[in-house]
Amino acid sequence: MARTREFDFEKAIDKATKLFWLEGYKKTSIQKLMKTMGLGESSFYNSFKNKRDLYLQCLKYYNSNITSRRAEALNSPKPIQKKLRDLFNVIFDDLESGTGTPGCLMTNSLSFEVLKDAHLRKYVLGEMDNFRLFLKNTFQQAIENDELSVDFDSILTSELVVTYLQGLFKISMTTTDYSQLRKQTEYFLKALGL
Amino acid sequence: MARTREFDFEKAIDKATKLFWLEGYKKTSIQKLMKTMGLGESSFYNSFKNKRDLYLQCLKYYNSNITSRRAEALNSPKPIQKKLRDLFNVIFDDLESGTGTPGCLMTNSLSFEVLKDAHLRKYVLGEMDNFRLFLKNTFQQAIENDELSVDFDSILTSELVVTYLQGLFKISMTTTDYSQLRKQTEYFLKALGL
DNA sequence: TTTTATTTGTAATAAAAGTTACAATTTGAT
């Protein structure tokens, strides 16, 4: 009935995601996107409404590929201390294996250029909130399992860990010595009694 | 001998700083800068080499006005616990009184668009390092004064606090409920035994 | 095989951005 697409949709999204990740939202031009994705104007505007829509699709792609594995690390039968170390290990492994891609695309999206766009803001903050909630529930479950004291503040700790993660991703852009950051994280968790 | 400048140099820098702060480095166009600063092309290019040079001057202006007061908070005869609370109080007061200006201009400059520029990178990372060193020395002094145990890890703690600060500034862009963040900070400091 | 829906290539359009050119203007020193 109709002509079939010549390019690989997911591969194109993957390329776009990495470009956005490297260059940021605002700085990445559609021309560079088209070149990187191997598309002409027609294919680009036919498949993606505009830059914002493409970015949103890239964020979703990133979350289902990268961020999801972080939640998975928390979703295991291991003790809470191990879960958290698994979480940070997944994160550090990503940072170390990343081919020059800086920090975390979601954290990078916590910028004014992105947050000013109502649609993007809603998605980014929503996903962040989901993660924080997941973390909080993980702590609460640990309390119920007698792994943590009933005095343990699940809410405050989950918020603090999220804040620390934001900082960690920022700092990760300034160094290549991740072993130092791993030590810092261990120190942080110990300080929290975890 | 020569014609005098008609515009107020510092006021122009101040306006530019606030615009950069609001819009980010890359997104801020020279046209908008000129309009905000009240300058035409001639005056702009005559007084500032280009966007990067102006940004550097704005960062320096920001540091001597804003960041410097943070170091001052640490530079008092008070006990270390009080010093740190003073530091965070200065920061939160700035955040709360900021007229819509998001987070910290230096932290915001910890982005790829800025870090990719060698000149800007050197300055931003240098200033960050200065602050971390100042913090470390503050802790070491507290150990010498028997305010902290000799086991206290000044290096790791100073690094951790800097990381937390980065996260705090990011998170501050997503909320207006700073009282919640103040609680989180208190929790963080207590966890570190401070 | 014709039709039909959709993809693709090429080109064009329109707006915005960064920069430069140059003449007119202003100021204090001579």
Place this chain on the structure above:
DNA sequence: ATCAAATTGTAACTTTTATTACAAATAAAA
């Protein structure tokens, strides 16, 4: 009062950016 040096206003130029127009190409359904 005149001159030298710097500032300013206007306009132009060049690039980049985002988007649209339209015809040619393609693949499967009728």
